Amino acid sequence: ERRRAVANLPGPICPPLLGALHIMYRMNPKTFLKVSRENMGKYGNLQRVWILNRLLVMSADPEINEQLLGSQEHLVKHPVYRVLGQWLGNGLLLSDGKVWHQRRKIITPTFHFSILEQFVEVFDHQSNICVERLAPRANGRTFDVYRHICKAALDIIAETAMGTKIHAQAADSSPYAEAVSECTALLSWRFMSVYLQVELLFTLTHPHLKWRQTQLIRTMHEFTTKVIEERRRTLEEQQREKLSATSPDDDVGRKRRMALLDVLLQASVDGRPLTNDEIREEVDTFMFEGHDTTTSALSFCLHVLARHPQVQEKMLEEILQVIGTDRSRPVTIRDLNEFKYLECVIKESLRLYPPVPLVGRKLQTDFKYNHSKFGSGVIPAGSEVLLGIYGIQRLPSAFPQVEEFIPERHENGERFAPFTFIPFSAGPRNCIGQKFALLEMKMMLAKIVREYELLPLGEPVECVINIVLRSATGFQLGMRRRNETQ
Numbered sequence: 001e002r003r004r005a006v007a008n009l010p011g012p013i014c015p016p017l018l019g020a021l022h023i024m025y026r027m028n029p030k031t032f033l034k035v036s037r038e039n040m041g042k043y044g045n046l047q048r049v050w051i052l053n054r055l056l057v058m059s060a061d062p063e064i065n066e067q068l069l070g071s072q073e074h075l076v077k078h079p080v081y082r083v084l085g086q087w088l089g090n091g092l093l094l095s096d097g098k099v100w101h102q103r104r105k106i107i108t109p110t111f112h113f114s115i116l117e118q119f120v121e122v123f124d125h126q127s128n129i130c131v132e133r134l135a136p137r138a139n140g141r142t143f144d145v146y147r148h149i150c151k152a153a154l155d156i157i158a159e160t161a162m163g164t165k166i167h168a169q170a171a172d173s174s175p176y177a178e179a180v181s182e183c184t185a186l187l188s189w190r191f192m193s194v195y196l197q198v199e200l201l202f203t204l205t206h207p208h209l210k211w212r213q214t215q216l217i218r219t220m221h222e223f224t225t226k227v228i229e230e231r232r233r234t235l236e237e238q239q240r241e242k243l244s245a246t247s248p249d250d251d252v253g254r255k256r257r258m259a260l261l262d263v264l265l266q267a268s269v270d271g272r273p274l275t276n277d278e279i280r281e282e283v284d285t286f287m288f289e290g291h292d293t294t295t296s297a298l299s300f301c302l303h304v305l306a307r308h309p310q311v312q313e314k315m316l317e318e319i320l321q322v323i324g325t326d327r328s329r330p331v332t333i334r335d336l337n338e339f340k341y342l343e344c345v346i347k348e349s350l351r352l353y354p355p356v357p358l359v360g361r362k363l364q365t366d367f368k369y370n371h372s373k374f375g376s377g378v379i380p381a382g383s384e385v386l387l388g389i390y391g392i393q394r395l396p397s398a399f400p401q402v403e404e405f406i407p408e409r410h411e412n413g414e415r416f417a418p419f420t421f422i423p424f425s426a427g428p429r430n431c432i433g434q435k436f437a438l439l440e441m442k443m444m445l446a447k448i449v450r451e452y453e454l455l456p457l458g459e460p461v462e463c464v465i466n467i468v469l470r471s472a473t474g475f476q477l478g479m480r481r482r483n484e485t486q
């Protein structure tokens with residue numbers, strides 16, 4: 001019956017029982033995007049694939065993506081996300097049903113504009129530290145910018161959302177960031193293999209890697225537990241001392257901010273406070289999602305800017321117009337809102353290099369669609385759907401000169417065909433941190449480009465999926481300090 005339901009959809013030959021294991025066999029974090037795009041070339045933007053008895057629909061089709069992502073019904077994540085379960089538990093990214101609804105309701109207000117506005121001071125301060133830390137690299141020689149950006153992004157998410165300073169940029173190494181990097185590499189390798197996605201089979205076939213995974217997750221949990229304990233202590237101290245809402249000694253700045261972690265520590269669901277484990281799941285989720293995605297986005301953007309000097313020049317002109325040359329003047333939210341061209345640069349970089357290159361759903365009920373080419377149809381309950389963000393944002397039909405980096409295509413609020421530009425996904429399970437990410441990126445890029453000229457040195461990026469999009473060759477570029485008059 002399931003075969004009949006999707007008989008109208010194209011796809012590779014899938015022999016009975018085994019299905020397309022021969023294609024899966026070629027997939028690994030390095031080849032996934034290439035193999036998927038080859039298949040798109042052969043079978044089109046919407047295809048069905050059988051793997052053993054699992055039905056997988058791969059869609060880089062705007063019409064299907066619009067109907068599925070926009071639906072209130074199909075909100076359960078693809079089973080492959082379960083490999084993240086030991087680390088992120090039932091946090092917002094992985095949960096579904098009542099737990100997801102309750103948590104999304106509690107957390108949404110912590111990303112309100114009025115809260116983000118207060119974070120700008122932290123973005124400004126941490127971006128200044130990043131610019132300072134990059135100074136020894138401004139010697140016209142090739143280097144990989146990733147590590148520097150990663151530490152700044154970690155400092156920013158910890159100080160804003162968690163209300164805790166972790167000084168990642170001051171330290172030579174960050175065990176948490178290193179554990180995230182190694183663990184995501186290991187988990188994305190497991191993502192690609194049908195049998196390694198099953199925890200038991202992974203444990204039985206690769207006990208040494210299972211041991212390493214547990215060790216890495218322990219390192220990350222110890223770190224986030226410490227962050228929670230520290231914040232809890234600070235809040236208790238404040239309560240004891242009866243500090244007012246505008247205390248000058250508050251940990252995260254002069255004004256009292258209701259950081260995400262404060263909300264979690266004080267929230268209640270069904271009449272009881274969140275347990276320590278529930279709080280830690282969210283802290284793990286936001287520490288990871290809040291720094292790994294922006295690090296990827298910023299690193300790709302800096303790399304691509306280094307290869308487009310004219311874009312850099314145009315950007316610099318705008319930056320100087322908006323914030324001038326006085327490096328001691330803090331950059332405000334109003335300044336960030338005036339960076340119109342910079343916003344186009346960020347969007348174009350997110351189009352070519354979306355940090356989350358695909359999202360997946362497991363259908364709990366039949367998904368009924370209406371399509372201009374395939375007509376009305378049903379993808380049956382129990383099927384898995386992978387929605388390709390990377391693939392859709394590189395559709396030649398939607399973007400002329402599709403492989404070129406052209407920020408101008410986003411100018412004057414240019415609208416593209418619906419659901420062809422979705423770096424933050426869309427619908428009820430879209431990215432909760434997208435405004436946060438855009439403000440952070442604007443601040444970091446404006447500060448770096450005002451201080452340094454980016455040079456097209458080193459190897460080009462080579463996209464790989466490490467859960468988040470990364471580059472197998474790193475993010476190489478050169479830097480030279482701009483002269484004082486600029």
Ligand code: HEM
Binds near residue numbers: 355359
């Ligand atoms: C450029 C940066 C970012 C990009 C491109 C991005 C992209 C995305 C995408 C595509 C999703 C949907 C994932 C899915 O359906 O499986 C998502 C979800 C999510 N993002 Fe982001 N993200 C970014 C930054 C952030 C930041 C800074 C935070 C937190 C401060 C964040 C927190 C989350 C969370 C918690 C979810 C799950 C939301 C839910 O399911 O209700 N993201 N993000």
